[in-house]
Amino acid sequence: MKALVYNGPRDVSVVDVPDAKVEKSTDALVRITTTNICGSDLHMYEGRTDMQAGRILGHENLGEVIEVGDAVDRVKVGDRVCLPFNIGCGFCANCERGKTGYCLTVNPGNAGGAYGFAGMGPYEGGQAEYLRVPYADFNCLVLPPDAQEKENDYVMLSDIFPTGYHATELAGVQPGETVVIYGAGPVGLMAAYSAMIKGASKVMVVDMQKDRLALAEKIGAIAIHDVEGSGVEQVLELTEGNGADRGCECVGYQCFNCKGHEVPNLTMNNLVKTVKPTGGIGVVGVFIPEDPGAEDKLAKQGHLAFNFGEFWFKGQQIRTGQANVKAYNRQLCNLIQAGKAKPSFLISHELPLAQAPEGYKRFDAREDGWTKVVLKPGG
Ligand SMILES: NC(=O)c1ccc[n+]([C@@H]2O[C@H](COP(=O)([O-])OP(=O)(O)OC[C@H]3O[C@@H](n4cnc5c(N)ncnc54)[C@H](O)[C@@H]3O)[C@@H](O)[C@H]2O)c1
Ligand SMILES: [Zn+2]
Ligand SMILES: [Zn+2]
Secondary structure, three states, X not given: OEEEEEEEOOEEEEEEOOOOOOOOOOOEEEEEEEXXXXXXXXXXXXXXXXXXXXXXXXXXXXXXXXXXXXXXXXXXXXXXXXXXXXXXXXXXXXXXXXXXXXXXXXXOOOOXXXXXXXXXXXXXXOOEOEEEEOOHHHHOEXXXXXXXXXXXXXXXXXXXXXXXXXXXXXXXXXXXXXXXXXXXXXXXXXXXXXXXXXXXXXXXXXXXXXXXXXXXXXXXXXXEEOOOOOHHHHHHHHXXXXXXXXXXXXXXXXXXXXXXXXXXXXXXXXXXXXXXXXXXXXXXXXXXXXXXXXXOHHHHOOOOOOOHHHHHHOOOEEXXXXXXXXXXXXXHHHHHHOOOOOHHHHOOEEEEHHHHHHHHHHHHOOOOOOOOEEEEOOO
C-alpha cells in the first residue's frame, strides 16, 4: 500500500510499504478515505521528538471497515468509522474511567497509545491506504448514514474537535463565562468553537497569524492580533482589567514570540496574567518531558520557568493533558449530524495522499491560508 513515512527532520515521502492487516482477532482493517495533518505531526516532522525513521504518520483517521477479526462483534464490514487518535483497550483502570488517552494496556510501561505517534506505541499511522485498528469494538465510532456527505466534518472527531472541547472542559468553561484562548491553529479554533457551543459570553483568541484569526472571527470569537506582545494588554482591556474566567493553551512547547523565537513558557505565563483570580486554565498544547532540540536550557529537560507565585496568589487552577477523545466524540458527532456543528469550516486544503509531502511543508511553514490539510488516500 502507499503510505506517508517519516524519513528525518522535514523529510517525509509517500512510498510503498507492506499492507496493513488484521493481526489480532480484536482488530479491524480500515480503508482510509480521509486523514488529516495535525499540529502534533509537526512536532515530529520538525525532528523535535524521537520519532523513528520509516514509521507511518497520521492519527486523524476516517474510513470504511473492510475486514474484522474473529473477536469483533459490534463493528461490521462496510461501516464508516472515525477513529479516536488515542488507542484504548476499554478494560484497564484508566479506560474504565473514560481516560482513554491514558490506556495502560496498549503501550506497556506507559500510559497512552496512538497511531503514528512518537512515544505512543508501535502503531502505524493512517496517512496511508489502510490502517489496522486494535480493539476495534471499543475504538471505532460508527458514523451515521450521512457519513460520506459530512466526511470532512466527521473526520474532525478523530482529534481536534474533541481536543478543543477537552481544553474547555479542563479549564472548566461554563455558560456565560469569558474565555481566552492562546493559539488560533486548528486546536485553538476548535476550543473557541467548543466554548461557543457551551454558551460562553465572550471568546477571545490570541495569535499572530491574521488568516487564522479571521476564522476565529467568522465563528463569532474576538480576534486578538498579538503585535509586539500586546496580546496580554488587549485581553485585560476586554475584561475590565480582571482577566477572563477561563483560559486555554492551544499552542504547546514550540510556542514563539512576535519575532518568531521559541519561548516555551510564554503562553503559560500569559495565561496566568490574563485569567482572573480563581479562574481555570486548560492546557492541551503539547509539552514534553525532554526536548533535546530546544534552545532554552530548562526546556531541554522538559522544565518551564512558570510564574507559580502569581498563579498561586491568584488562586488559579490548571489541568492538562491528552484529550480522552472517546469521552466526547459521540456527543460531538450528534451535533454534527443534527447540523449544529460544522467543524470542517477550518479546512483550507484537500489533497491526494501523493501530495502529502507538499502539504506538510506548507502547513509547517504556516503559509498564509494553510490552516488545515485533509488528505484523501482514495483519490
Ligand atoms: N492534548 C491533545 O490531545 C492534543 C491533540 C491535538 C493537538 N495537540 C497539540 O495542540 C497544539 C496546537 O495544535 P494545532 O494543530 O492547532 O497546531 P498549529 O501549530 O497549527 O497551531 C498553533 C498556533 O499557535 C500560534 N502561536 C504560536 N506561538 C503563540 C503565542 N505565543 N501566542 C499565541 N499563539 C501562538 C501559531 O501561530 C499557530 O497558529 C500542538 O501542540 C498540538 O500538538 C494536543
Ligand atoms: Zn492531531
Ligand atoms: Zn485501556
